[in-house]
Amino acid sequence: MPRDERERLIPTGTCWCGCGREVGLGKFFASGHDKTAEAAYMAVHHEASVARLLADTGYGPGSTETIRNAALNRGGWELCPRDCGYAGAPASITNHIRKHHQKEA
Structure with missing residues (x-):
């Protein structure tokens, strides 16, 4: 199913990792329990x-x-506009440019 056709997820007030x-x-x-849930899913x-x-x-x-x-x-990823081959989410691109291309400007 395309991303924009899936039902909207609504927070319930209880952590979704299952800890209660x-x-x-x-x-x-x-805090941090998204990674716990991800690791549990990967294990299962x-x-x-x-x-x-x-x-x-x-x-x-x-x-x-x-x-x-x-x-x-x-998935919403982009290539670095500096043509270095780096790819990532927009926020990751911003961080990448700041860390690795700041001297080029």
């Missing part, structure tokens, strides 16, 4: 391995599309 902790207004997770579904995740979802070796290209085409 109450969380603030508009939050899905207690992909042997706690990013390589297994990529292979299981069709982005492993020999696939027709890399996960990097999928992120660039459909």
Whole structure:
């Protein structure tokens, strides 16, 4: 299902990692618990391995599309405008430019 057609997620006031902790207004997770939930999901579904995740979802070796290209085409990622090959989310691009290209300006 395309990203814009999925149902909107609504915070419930309880941490979504399963710990039962109450969380603030508009939050899905207690601090750091998003990573706990991510690690638990990876353990359950992909042997706690990013390589297994990529292979299981069709982005492993020999696939027709890399996960990097999928992120660039459909995931909101961008290439660094300085043509260095770096790719990432817009905020990551900003940080990358500040750290690695500040002397070029």
